[in-house]
Amino acid sequence: MSKSTDEQVNRRDFMKTAIIAIGGVIGGAIGLPAIPYLIGPAQKQDSEDWVRLGAVSKVELNVPTLFKTTIETQTGWINAEEEFSVYVLTENGQDYSVMSNICTHLGCRVRWIPDQESFFCPCHNAVFAKDGTVVAGPPPRPLDQFEYKVEDGFIFVKRG
Numbered sequence: 001m002s003k004s005t006d007e008q009v010n011r012r013d014f015m016k017t018a019i020i021a022i023g024g025v026i027g028g029a030i031g032l033p034a035i036p037y038l039i040g041p042a043q044k045q046d047s048e049d050w051v052r053l054g055a056v057s058k059v060e061l062n063v064p065t066l067f068k069t070t071i072e073t074q075t076g077w078i079n080a081e082e083e084f085s086v087y088v089l090t091e092n093g094q095d096y097s098v099m100s101n102i103c104t105h106l107g108c109r110v111r112w113i114p115d116q117e118s119f120f121c122p123c124h125n126a127v128f129a130k131d132g133t134v135v136a137g138p139p140p141r142p143l144d145q146f147e148y149k150v151e152d153g154f155i156f157v158k159r160g
C-alpha cells in the first residue's frame, strides 16, 4: 500500500469518527431535554391524587354538604383546571360518605333539595336518596362514591 493510500484511509476514518461524534453531540443536545417531558406524566407523585375539600367541621350531621374545588387535570401533556364538586354526608361525625354530584344517567349535576330530603337531577327528573341510591328516573346506578381521608381537621378525597 502506498503512503497516499494510507493517508486517504486515515482521513476517511477521521471523517467517520468526526461525523459520529458531531451527530452524538447534536442528538444529545436535542434528545436529553426531551426525556423529562416524555416521562414526566408517568413520574407524577401519588400524593397529587388526594384533593383537599375543606374543613370537616363544615359538614352538618345528616345533611349532604356540597364542597367545591378546582383540580388540575392532565390529558396526555395538556394541563387544564376543572371544577370538582362532591357532597359529603355524615350521620355520626366520624364516618363519612363522599358522593359525586354527577348524575349517573347522562352526567348532569344533581343538587340537594332539603325540603324533599333527596337529590334531584333536572335533566330527566331523576331522584336520588340521601345516601345516593336511585329512587326514581332513568339513572342505572347510585351516585358514585369516592374514597376519602380526614387529616388535621380537613377532609380529602381521592381522585378517581
Ligand code: FES
Residues within 6 Å of the ligand: 103, 104, 105, 106, 107, 108, 121, 122, 123, 124, 125, 126, 137, 138, 139
Ligand atoms: S342526566 Fe340525570 S336523569 Fe338524565
